[in-house]
Amino acid sequence: MPYRVERNPDLCKKNFGRPGCCWYLCDDRDEKICGKCFSCFNNCPHGVYEIIQGDPYPLNQEKCVGCRICLEMCPNRAIEVNAIPEDARQGWGFPDIVEIVRQSQTASYKLRSTGALRKIPDFDDLVVIPAQVSRPPIDKYREPCGTDVVLGDRYAENPLKIDTPIMIGAMSFGALSKEAKMALAIGSSLAGTVTNTGEGGMLPEERELADKLVAQYASGRFGVSADYLKKGDAIEIKIGQGAKSGMGGHLLGEKVTAEVSRIRNIPEGSDALSPARHMDIVGPEDLSMKISQLREITDWKVPIMVKFASGKVASDVKIAAKGGADIIVVDGMQGGTGAGPEVIMEHSGIPSLASIVEADLALKEIGLRDQVSLVAAGGVRSGADLAKAIALGADAVYIATAALISIGCRVCQMCYTGSCRKGIATQNLSLRHRLDYKEMGKNVANYINTMTDEACMLVQQAGNTHITKLEKENLRALTLEASALTGVPMAGVGRI
Amino acid sequence: MEVFEIDAENLTPREVNSQVKEAAPEYDKIIIRNPNAKHYLVAGVTEDVEIELDGSVGYFGGCMCDGPKIKINGNAGWFVGDNITGGEIIVEGTAGDGAGQGIYDGTVVVRESVGSRTGEIMKNGTIIIGGNSGFMTGIFMMGGRIIILGDVGDDVAESIIRGVIYVRGEIKSLGYNAKLEELTFEDTLDLEETLSEYDFDIDDYSEFKKIVPESTRPFYGH
Numbered sequence: 001m002p003y004r005v006e007r008n009p010d011l012c013k014k015n016f017g018r019p020g021c022c023w024y025l026c027d028d029r030d031e032k033i034c035g036k037c038f039s040c041f042n043n044c045p046h047g048v049y050e051i052i053q054g055d056p057y058p059l060n061q062e063k064c065v066g067c068r069i070c071l072e073m074c075p076n077r078a079i080e081v082n083a084i085p086e087d088a089r090q091g092w093g094f095p096d097i098v099e100i101v102r103q104s105q106t107a108s109y110k111l112r113s114t115g116a117l118r119k120i121p122d123f124d125d126l127v128v129i130p131a132q133v134s135r136p137p138i139d140k141y142r143e144p145c146g147t148d149v150v151l152g153d154r155y156a157e158n159p160l161k162i163d164t165p166i167m168i169g170a171m172s173f174g175a176l177s178k179e180a181k182m183a184l185a186i187g188s189s190l191a192g193t194v195t196n197t198g199e200g201g202m203l204p205e206e207r208e209l210a211d212k213l214v215a216q217y218a219s220g221r222f223g224v225s226a227d228y229l230k231k232g233d234a235i236e237i238k239i240g241q242g243a244k245s246g247m248g249g250h251l252l253g254e255k256v257t258a259e260v261s262r263i264r265n266i267p268e269g270s271d272a273l274s275p276a277r278h279m280d281i282v283g284p285e286d287l288s289m290k291i292s293q294l295r296e297i298t299d300w301k302v303p304i305m306v307k308f309a310s311g312k313v314a315s316d317v318k319i320a321a322k323g324g325a326d327i328i329v330v331d332g333m334q335g336g337t338g339a340g341p342e343v344i345m346e347h348s349g350i351p352s353l354a355s356i357v358e359a360d361l362a363l364k365e366i367g368l369r370d371q372v373s374l375v376a377a378g379g380v381r382s383g384a385d386l387a388k389a390i391a392l393g394a395d396a397v398y399i400a401t402a403a404l405i406s407i408g409c410r411v412c413q414m415c416y417t418g419s420c421r422k423g424i425a426t427q428n429l430s431l432r433h434r435l436d437y438k439e440m441g442k443n444v445a446n447y448i449n450t451m452t453d454e455a456c457m458l459v460q461q462a463g464n465t466h467i468t469k470l471e472k473e474n475l476r477a478l479t480l481e482a483s484a485l486t487g488v489p490m491a492g493v494g495r496i
Numbered sequence: 497m498e499v500f501e502i503d504a505e506n507l508t509p510r511e512v513n514s515q516v517k518e519a520a521p522e523y524d525k526i527i528i529r530n531p532n533a534k535h536y537l538v539a540g541v542t543e544d545v546e547i548e549l550d551g552s553v554g555y556f557g558g559c560m561c562d563g564p565k566i567k568i569n570g571n572a573g574w575f576v577g578d579n580i581t582g583g584e585i586i587v588e589g590t591a592g593d594g595a596g597q598g599i600y601d602g603t604v605v606v607r608e609s610v611g612s613r614t615g616e617i618m619k620n621g622t623i624i625i626g627g628n629s630g631f632m633t634g635i636f637m638m639g640g641r642i643i644i645l646g647d648v649g650d651d652v653a654e655s656i657i658r659g660v661i662y663v664r665g666e667i668k669s670l671g672y673n674a675k676l677e678e679l680t681f682e683d684t685l686d687l688e689e690t691l692s693e694y695d696f697d698i699d700d701y702s703e704f705k706k707i708v709p710e711s712t713r714p715f716y717g718h
Contacts, residue, residue, distance in 0.1 A: 221598045221617065225581040226540035226560045253713075265581075265600050266619055266638065270658065271713060275636055279616045280575055280594060289535065293556045293578075296513050297540030 002094055003066045004084050005048055005058035007040065011078035012055070040070040040079060043421045045414040062098045067412035069421050110342040113415035113425070114401060115243035115378070116333045120351045123385040125482030126475050127491065131463030138460035145456035146466035149396055151373040152234060152303025152326035155295070159303055159326070160212060160234055162396075163192025164452040165467060166386060168444075169377055169398035170216045170238065170307070172200030174251045174260040174272065175338035175415065180424040183407045183437040185209035187444020191452075196398075199238060199249055199274065201263035202228055209441075214305065217294065219248050220274030222264040226297055234302050234327070235294050239281070239316070240309030242335025242378045245349045248274030250339055255418045257427045288323030295324075303327050303373075309335070310355030310378070311348075314362040321363055327373040328363075329398065330355040334379030336401040338425055339416030352378035353392065354485040357472075360393025383454020390455075391470035392486060399448075406447040407440035497524045504537075505530040513539055520545045520564070533573065538566060544583075555592075558585045562602075574611070577604035580621070586694070593630070596623035599640065605694050612649065615642045618659065624694060632671060634661050634707075643687065643704075645696065653707045657714065661707040662687060664698070670707065673714040679706045 041049040041056040046063040049056045049070070058064070064081065071079045087094040099110060131137045138145070153159035168188050173181050175198065185206045188195035194212035197203075201223020207213060215232025217224060229235055240246060251260075251272040261268040281287050291304050303326035308316045310332045320328050332352025337345070350358075356376045363369040376394035380386060381402050389397050405411065408422035415425035423435030452467070459467050462474045476491035477483035483490045500523040504512045512528065513536065519526055520543035528549045531537055535554035538547055544563040552570030559578040568576075571589035581600040586607070593611035596604035599621040609627030613635055620640040628646035635654040647665035654671025662683070670676070684701040691698055 219617075221579055224560075224579055224598075225600065226542050226562055227581075229540070229560070267658070270638070273636075273638075273657070273715070275617065279613065279636070280578070280597060289555060292509075293536050293539060293559060296509055296536040297560050299514065299517065299540075300510060 002062065002084055002087065003064040004082050005061055005064050005070070006080045006082075007056065007058055008078045008080075009055065011076045012074075014076050014078075039073045039075060043073045044070050045412040045417070045419065045421060062094070065411075065413055067410040069410050069412060072410065073421070111339060111416060112342055112345075112413040113336070113338050113340075114345070114411055114413045115336040116345050116349070118346055120333070121353055121479060121481040121485055122334065122351065122379055123353065123381075123388045125353070125479040126388050126391075126477055126486070126488060128384075128387055128391065128458045128462050128470070128474055129476055130461050135463040137463050138465055140457050140460050143460070144465070145460050146468075147452050147456065149468060151375070151396055152305065154303075154326045154371045154373075155300065155324065156234075156303040156326050157301045158233070160194055162194055162212065164448060165390065165394075165396035166191070166380075166448050166451055167193055167214075167375065167396055167398050168195040168403050169335075169400035170196040170198040170214070170236065170241075171338070171400055171404070172198030172216075172249070172251070173203050173206070173263055174200040174255055174427075175425060177420075177423055177426055177432045177435065178203060178205065178259065179432050179435040179437040179440075180404070180407060181206045182209055183435065183440035184403060184444060185213070186438065186441025187403070187406075187448065188212070190441065190445030191448035193448060194233065196236065197232070199223075200251070200260065200272075201265065202231060203263055207231055218274055219276070219278045220272060222266065222272055222274070225265075229294065229298050232298075232302060234305055235298060236305040236307055236329070237278075237281075237287075237290060237294070238307045239278070239287075240311075240331070241307070241337060242309050242331035242333050242349050242352070243337035244340035244344050245309030245311055245333070246276055247340065247344060248276045250274070252339075252416070252418075255427050260427060284319040284323065287319055291320075291324045305329060305375075307331060307377075309348075310350045310352070310358075313350070313355045313358040314365075317359045317362040318366050321366060321368045321372045325372060327375060328359065329375040329377055330359045331398075332356075332376075332378030335377055351485065352376060352380075352389075353482060356389055356392040356394050357486045383451040383456075384458060386451055387455040387458040387467070387470055388475060390468060391472055391475050392488075393472070395468065399451075403444055403447070406443045408435065499523060499525045499527060501527045501529060503529045504532060504534065509534050509536045509539075512537055513541075516541060516547065531568075531570075533571075535573070538564070552589065557587075561585070572606070576606070577602075577623075580604070590627070595625070596621070596642075599623070603694075609646060614644075615640070615661075618642075622690060624691065624696070626696065628665070634659070634674075635671065637661070643690065645691075645698070653709070655714070656707075656709045657712055658709060662704045663707065664704050667705060667707070673710045674707050675710045677706045677708045679704055 038056045050059045151160040189211040196214040199218035212233045214234045218238040253271045305327040306320040306325040307329035333349030373395045376389040377398035420426040477488045500519040525546040531551045533554045542562045555573040558566045562582040566585045572591040574592040575594040577585040579598040586605045590608040591606045591610045595610045601621045603622045605624045607626040612630035614629045614633045616635045623642045631649040637656040637659040639658040642661045651671035653674035
């Protein structure tokens with residue numbers, strides 16, 4: 001969707017007769033250069049603005065992705081960003097043309113952050129049906145709604161016991177700043193849930209602040225040691241992630257600072273490239289052996305999770321469950337990333353809706369549904385999404401992009417550049433100072449608690465007393481596509 | 497020296513490992529009799545203790561250890577010494593694929609030949625192979641050194657970005673981003689010091705060939 005960016009010159013110069021003023025987030029105030037310091041120009045991640053005769057102008061409008069960071073950071077409220085209807089000539093939209101021009105001039109595929117952004121069937125295509133006379137609703141204001149869940153109690157001595165089925169998904173230190181990792185850790189603890197190291201090793205501060213922390217074990221094995229695994233409250237074998245299915249993680253050397261290098265145990269400034277597959281997991285037996293190996297290292301104490309990008313969901317889930325996994329994560333194509341090729345994000349994988357149903361069914365087919373916990377990931381934004389994911393068959397969900405939005409992210413899709421204006425996806429110290437991790441930690445907890453509360457409302461109005469009690473029969477589809485993907489009957493006549 | 501003995505004959509790997517971890521802080525040496533090629537033996541031990549396995553081990557022997565000196569009086573299956581972050585593992589016989597996979601530090605020594613993909617994704621540390629090493633030795637290597645006294649198979653150092661591989665015997669072919677570099681005098685001294693520590697007797701250290709990355713950034717940004 002293209003955007004129109006407008007700057008009001010009168011508002012822009014309302015202070016001291018000069019454009020903007022850096023008081024809002026000035027990192028290094030210097031009166032001598034103040035007149036040249038323009039918040040919109042400096043903070044736009046996409047180079048939309050240029051300085052013409054001393055004034056910032058949004059000249060490169062085609063580059064705008066609608067993040068509105070310029071608007072948010074303008075001290076004079078002089079900027080407006082509005083989506084405009086797509087200019088399409090049959091299949092040839094303006095963004096398509098801009099991208100073809102870019103490719104023809106740079107000979108490079110498009111790299112960006114986030115995940116699939118195009119319209120695909122999602123949780124909004126489903127509704128939770130209310131209980132009335134055939135089943136009475138539960139009173140939200142007077143009667144309790146249980147939200148606690150236990151995950152991974154199949155073999156682990158110490159399963160994950162959390163107060164809400166909302167967990168924070170894997171995002172590595174390196175991709176994220178230390179402050180962002182600390183904010184997520186604080187938020188997860190305040191909300192009584194769990195966060196995840198991602199594949200970049202474990203920050204001591206993260207371990208200290210997080211009551212419960214999943215240690216991820218990815219193909220590059222960065223920062224992995226016996227000590228690392230033993231400090232985790234669960235181990236997550238990352239086979240894939242929804243945003244870049246079939247691809248390994250790439251952290252460019254520019255983001256491997258001294259501290260990242262220490263945590264990942266690799267040289268400073270060196271690229272951290274994870275292979276597309278685990279070198280020792282190339283078949284069903286290998287996965288089973290890997291699960292056993294990790295159990296031996298962690299003395300059978302913590303749950304072993306296996307995370308997949310959603311593709312051949314039924315086969316993958318059955319292999320992991322039969323191989324001994326305690327918890328399986330299916331990450332739909334809406335799942336996010338800090339860096340990946342757009343073509344993979346938009347054209348590989350299946351929607352989260354479909355993957356949850358397929359995974360749930362696969363576990364039932366092999367008689368392991370009661371033993372193996374199922375976590376849904378990819379595009380979860382609200383309590384409604386949580387309730388619907390659980391109704392479709394999940395035991396819990398991951399949030400990641402949504403958690404970052406709660407600490408300031410505006411989905412500008414430029415995490416990979418390392419110059420995040422909000423101090424989240426960067427190692428730049430001056431940018432990191434912009435993130436107040438203690439306050440943002442509270443935001444994360446507020447957001448998770450509110451989501452949980454929202455889900456409870458839907459659960460109770462559907463006549464249930466615990467968040468995990470929602471079932472597929474409590475749902476109706478509003479679109480044929482969602483109905484066909486999930487098997488949820490259409491609203492009204494109820495036919496699929 | 498206080499020695500603790502475990503008879504693994506009728507124990508599961510979980511039971512053996514549990515006993516090892518319990519005994520490691522208390523004893524100087526642990527001897528495991530009848531390992532019977534069981535998998536995951538001595539996984540994740542982080543004490544400075546000597547461990548001797550009196551026989552062959554299965555897959556992932558001595559994996560993810562940090563500190564112990566492990567001696568295997570037999571052969572090892574796939575991925576011996578996987579992801580160790582310190583210490584030493586010596587296999588007196590042969591080993592399967594992926595010996596020393598992903599190690600961060602420490603030393604993995606296999607006195608005879610090994611399978612393919614030796615030292616894949618290793619970040620640091622040293623791997624010494626007394627015999628031959630197979631296909632794609634050092635694939636995706638990110639640091640450290642591999643020393644092979646025998647021959648090496650096709651595509652050695654495939655997609656290597658850091659680290660070095662020394663080969664005394666024949667090199668069948670180099671992988672993507674691998675190149676041969678002239679052996680320096682310092683290299684020979686370093687090889688001599690390392691190999692003599694493990695009782696390898698080499699007449700002429702100048703016979704070694706040295707393989708290094710062509711570029712540290714072969715995939716993009718170069």
